[in-house]
Amino acid sequence: MGGAEKVVMDLALYSNKEEFNTYVLALSKRDELLDDFLENNISTNILNKSNSLIDFMVIIREVNRFIKTNNIDIIHAHMTHPIIVASIIKLFKPSIKIVYTSHSIDIGSKIREIIVWALKPLREIDIIFSKGIIKFFYKKNHKIIPNGVKISKYNLKINKNKKFTFVSIGRLEVVKNHKILIEIAARLKGEFDFELHIAGDGYLKENLEKLIDRYKINDCVKLLGNIKDIPTLLNKSHCLVLPSLWEGMPIVILEAGASSLPVISTPVGSIPSLLNDQNSYISELKLFESSMIRVLEDAEESQKKGLILFDLIKKKYNINKVVARHEVIYKML
Structure with a gap:
């Protein structure tokens, strides 16, 4: 039901299959749209993890393994926890490219904003929906791309x-x-x-x-x-x-x-x-x-x-x- 999940599904569904192999990796236990992803033949995996420190360490290990197994070149991180995970992964694999989309003008707290700001050097570009939500933690070379619909x-x-x-x-x-x-x-x-x-x-x-x-x-x-x-x-x-x-x-x-x-x-x-x-x-x-x-x-x-x-x-x-x-x-x- 979440809007971010719908954006991810549309990007995977309507991308050029001859040029891109797209994988969806969900970190949390939310799976409302899982059936839709699978019905549309989108390669989707759910880690079913919480926000605990132990689960966070497991997520880092599992995502790193997934990237190596599937030869991932680009991580498009949607929302806050994924961009933190992606940034840590980049420390182990500097060649990987990172794109970040926050999906909201409010990403949860000032602490999160500072963390995302601090991680700017580790990602290549940010995608935001409009000029009206630009904040200090976005990269200067951001791109403005609105959501879309079929x-x-x-x-x-x-x-x-x-x-x-x-x-x-x-x-x-x-x-x-x-x-x-x-x-x-x-x-x-x-x-x-x-x-x-x-x-x-x-x-x-x-x-x-x-x-x-x-x-x-x-x-x-x-x-x-x-x-x-x-x-x-x-x-x-x-x-x-x-x-x-x-x-x-x-x-x-x-x-x-x-x-x-x-x-x-x-x-x-x-x-x-x-x-x-x-x-x-x-x-x-x-x-x-x-x-x-x-x-x-x-x-x-x-x-x-x-x-x-x-x-x-x-x-x-x-x-x-x-x-x-x-x-x-x-x-x-």
């Missing part, structure tokens, strides 16, 4: 749900801020006829279930769990809501745009480089409820914004163009 996968011709449906897609974690959506739904329930569908799983699931029970809105707010068929979920819905506290460049916004779906989102991370008042409802948290009301009251306006966003996604965020730009970097190393 347009044809999401541009479906299917019927919408009979009842107006807001949809939220993402991990059930604090950063995604589902709590505010449930609170807004509780206030609007008596005035409007709609449903809020929340797709995803995570450590806040039980807390969100209790909140829904407390407000007695089980008939209005649905926790769907992990959903595999995201294109159908989006195309059956009427509006994507993303009240995140911080982000990078969320894949789900590109997916919604490719589905011609109106989007309400907070202006965090790289999102303002994509969304504006013409193609979406870019809303601070204090205005989020007003934007949801506006969508409920004016379907014509929201549908128009969805079509404008679709045109932009089709023009600038096609996954094949995005992958091609990554391949140019790989060849230069």
